[in-house]
Amino acid sequence: MAKxxxxxxxxxxxxxxxxxxxxxxxxEAVKDLGKVVVVAPDKPQxxxxxxITIGQPLRMHKVELFGETEAWQTxxxxxxCVKLAVDKVLHRKPDLCLSGINHGANHSINVIYSGTMSAxxxxxxxxxPSIGFSLLDYSVEADFTASRFYIKKIVSAILNKKLDKHLxxxxxxxxxxxxxxxxxxxxxxxxxxxxxxFDERNDPHGKKYYWLTGEFINFDKAKDTDVWxxxxxxxxxxxxxxxxxxxxxxxxLEKKNLFK
Numbered sequence: 001m002a003k004x005x006x007x008x009x010x011x012x013x014x015x016x017x018x019x020x021x022x023x024x025x026x027x028e029a030v031k032d033l034g035k036v037v038v039v040a041p042d043k044p045q046x047x048x049x050x051x052i053t054i055g056q057p058l059r060m061h062k063v064e065l066f067g068e069t070e071a072w073q074t075x076x077x078x079x080x081c082v083k084l085a086v087d088k089v090l091h092r093k094p095d096l097c098l099s100g101i102n103h104g105a106n107h108s109i110n111v112i113y114s115g116t117m118s119a120x121x122x123x124x125x126x127x128x129p130s131i132g133f134s135l136l137d138y139s140v141e142a143d144f145t146a147s148r149f150y151i152k153k154i155v156s157a158i159l160n161k162k163l164d165k166h167l168x169x170x171x172x173x174x175x176x177x178x179x180x181x182x183x184x185x186x187x188x189x190x191x192x193x194x195x196x197x198f199d200e201r202n203d204p205h206g207k208k209y210y211w212l213t214g215e216f217i218n219f220d221k222a223k224d225t226d227v228w229x230x231x232x233x234x235x236x237x238x239x240x241x242x243x244x245x246x247x248x249x250x251x252x253l254e255k256k257n258l259f260k
Contacts, residue, residue, distance in 0.1 A: 008034035008095035008159055011123070013081045015045045015102065015115025018065060018073045022101035025144035026133060027066045029151040030098065033159060037094070038071035039085035041078060046104075048115040050122070051077045060084055078119035086126065096159065097123035100133030101147055103140070107172045107226040107236060108192040108218070117170055121242050129158065129167035136230060137175035146178035150235055154184070170238040174230045185234040190225035192218040 010030055014023040018040035027036060039060075053076045060074040072089055074081055078099065086093055102116040111117045116132045123130035131154070135147050150173060158167070170189075174181065196214035203209055218227050226236035253259075 009090065009092070010034040010036045010155075011082070011085050011090065011094040011097045011128075012036060012038045013040045013078055013085070013097070013099050013119045015041065015048060015078045015099075015119065017041050017044045018063065018071065020044075020103065021140055021142065021144065022103050022135065024066065025148055026098060026101045026151065027069055029148040030155050031069060033152070033155055034095065036066075036069050037085065037090060038066060038069060039081045039089055040071075040073060041081060042073040042075055045077055045115045046102075047113050048077045048079075048118065049113050050079055050118040051115075052083070053077060053080050058084065060088070078115040079122045082119050082122045082126070086128075093126065093128050094123075095129070096155070096163070097128045097130040098133065098151075098155065099123075099130065100135075101144060101151070101173075102132070102134035103142060104134065104138045105136045105172060105230070106132060106134040106170060107230060107238075108190040108216075108220075109194070111170055111189065111238075111240060117240070120168060120170075121240070124166050124168035124240075125242055127165040129163040129165060131155070131158070131167075131169045131171055133171045133173070135173045135175060142175065143177070146176070146181055147173050149178060150181070150184065154237070166241070168240045168242070170226075170236075170240050172226055172230055172236045174233050174235070176233055180233050181235060182233050183235070185224075185229040185236055187226040187229050187236045187238050188222075188224055189238050189240075190218055190222075190227035191220040192216065192227060
């Protein structure tokens with residue numbers, strides 16, 4: 001009798017905290033596709049980027065929030081969660097790491113600041129194929145119906161292929177009903193940024209404090225970007241890498257011998 005193939009181990013984390021509706025919906029979407037283990041922050045960690053905890057202890061304990069799915073909450077950052085999961089919970093590298101579902105966009109420049117994508121990137125650095133998922137809806141009452149459907153579709157397709165160990169995908173889902181989603185587009189990251197300023201305010205004691213505000217501005221009018229896809233009700237999938245080398249500029253500098 002042929003030996004039954006072991007189920008893939010799927011690590012799930014996020015940056016909105018372990019009690020966020022998004023992570024609960026991510027578990028629900030993929031729980032039948034493998035052995036799912038959750039290791040996530042005990043509080044929101046949005047905008048943490050690739051921060052890690054140094055100089056203070058990390059704490060982690062088991063919680064029962066997802067039925068029969070094993071789950072742990074930590075005092076650390078999203079990146080800490082991936083490191084702890086591999087070393088202290090799984091005692092091995094999972095077959096796939098999923099991060100999200102983030103409440104709000106992680107398209108374009110957001111990928112730099114995102115704790116969701118930094119967790120996925122940490123997994124990719126450790127040779128674990130990974131995907132970050134985001135829904136363009138910040139509400140705790142967001143409708144994740146379409147997200148669950150398409151996430152299961154995407155993860156199933158990935159698991160059925162021989163994965164590049166550094167696979168890293170940034171997936172954003174428009175906040176529309178499932179019947180309005182036109183499909184999935186492979187995209188590039190749009191060139192966009194925030195025009196930012198700090199509101200200066202006074203607290204009840206008359207002391208000044210500052211609140212970051214900003215407007216998202218898209219400079220990229222191309223029709224193959226994540227921003228365009230989402231605006232037109234497509235799910236955007238952007239392949240991402242942690243190698244930040246500008247190879248075009250490298251060639252220019254080498255050719256010009258600027259520093260010789």
